[in-house]
Amino acid sequence: MSDMRLIVAGASGRMGRTLVRAIAETKGVTLCGALEQAGSPMIGRNASDLAGVGGEDILVTDDTERLMSHADGIIDFTAPHATVDHAKLAAKAGIAHIIGTTGFSADDEAAIVQAAKRAVIVKSGNMSLGVNLLAALVKRVAKTLDEDFDIEVLEMHHNKKVDAPSGTALLLGRAAAEGRGISLDQRSVRSRDGHTGARQAGDIGFATLRGGTVVGDHTVIFAGTAERIELGHKAEDRMIFARGAVKAALWANGKKPGLYSMADVLGLTDF
Numbered sequence: 001m002s003d004m005r006l007i008v009a010g011a012s013g014r015m016g017r018t019l020v021r022a023i024a025e026t027k028g029v030t031l032c033g034a035l036e037q038a039g040s041p042m043i044g045r046n047a048s049d050l051a052g053v054g055g056e057d058i059l060v061t062d063d064t065e066r067l068m069s070h071a072d073g074i075i076d077f078t079a080p081h082a083t084v085d086h087a088k089l090a091a092k093a094g095i096a097h098i099i100g101t102t103g104f105s106a107d108d109e110a111a112i113v114q115a116a117k118r119a120v121i122v123k124s125g126n127m128s129l130g131v132n133l134l135a136a137l138v139k140r141v142a143k144t145l146d147e148d149f150d151i152e153v154l155e156m157h158h159n160k161k162v163d164a165p166s167g168t169a170l171l172l173g174r175a176a177a178e179g180r181g182i183s184l185d186q187r188s189v190r191s192r193d194g195h196t197g198a199r200q201a202g203d204i205g206f207a208t209l210r211g212g213t214v215v216g217d218h219t220v221i222f223a224g225t226a227e228r229i230e231l232g233h234k235a236e237d238r239m240i241f242a243r244g245a246v247k248a249a250l251w252a253n254g255k256k257p258g259l260y261s262m263a264d265v266l267g268l269t270d271f
């Protein structure tokens with residue numbers, strides 16, 4: 001069987017370069033295109049060189065539709081507005097769309113749901129095995145403990161990150177809410193400042209730290225009376241996300257249109 005042909009969107013970014021390396025080291029996939037937005041100084045550069053891998057010259061372009069006409073899938077770790085555009089174009093081209101981008105608005109999420117009626121989309125705020133296993137554990141623990149245990153999600157990332165809370169923090173918060181049988185949208189407290197009043201039982205709180213080169217640290221704290229349970233994950237290398245995304249692309253190849261998660265890819269939905 002021939003290799004799955006993949007485009008990397010945002011090919012010169014932190015994750016884009018890592019994805020090009022992950023594709024180069026994975027059997028069954030080939031890099032067939034590299035995208036950046038119009039006007040980027042990276043247009044025309046060789047994506048393989050940018051990633052520090054050998055192999056074929058793949059020049060960075062902004063011609064999304066031309067690339068999609070020759071591809072089986074696109075892996076997209078860019079920015080919300082870009083990913084929403086890519087979702088519409090990938091659905092039109094009938095290719096799989098693997099979305100790692102975070103920081104979507106409710107309207108962006110709705111546009112992605114719409115696109116998934118025509119294309120296979122795998123979307124996750126974190127593509128690593130470790131975090132998706134952690135989410136399954138968090139859901140299970142939240143189901144066991146009642147509102148006497150306050151749930152707080154703490155995250156730290158590098159000083160270039162632009163969205164907060166992180167996609168992973170929200171994924172973990174959603175897992176906790178599902179375990180508890182509540183809606184995260186109705187019970188999340190995403191920041192605190194000034195005279196906030198006492199914490200409401202049943203809320204799920206978020207705290208965000210930014211600094212240095214931290215790849216991604218997450219802790220879910222279940223704080224009870226005189227005891228605390230803490231479940232956490234520390235990412236040490238972006239390769240864990242890139243390998244997960246490539247695995248998701250191979251899994252998506254040939255699937256029926258729909259919006260899938262990494263829990264689907266990793267077989268963790270019934271955990």
Ligand SMILES: NC(=O)C1=CN([C@@H]2O[C@H](COP(=O)(O)OP(=O)(O)OC[C@H]3O[C@@H](n4cnc5c(N)ncnc54)[C@H](OP(=O)(O)O)[C@@H]3O)[C@@H](O)[C@H]2O)C=CC1
Pocket residue numbers: 009010011012013014015016035036037038040077078079081082099100101102103124125126127128163167241
């Ligand atoms: N789900 C997961 O497992 C993970 C998710 N992420 C998420 O991935 C995203 C990217 O992170 P990171 O790589 O660190 O960010 P970077 O800023 O390093 O990279 C993003 C790249 O996308 C490019 N880009 C922006 N708009 C477009 C467009 N329209 N077409 C093509 N390329 C475009 C940017 O170009 P320019 O510089 O010109 O804007 C940049 O090169 C973030 O949302 C982050 O939270 C990150 C790690 C893991």
Ligand SMILES: O=C(O)C1=N[C@H](C(=O)O)C[C@H](O)C1
Pocket residue numbers: 102125126157161165166167168169215216217235
């Ligand atoms: O921007 C990042 O770097 C990361 N983003 C994702 C998130 O928002 O959770 C995943 C990972 O933690 C790194």
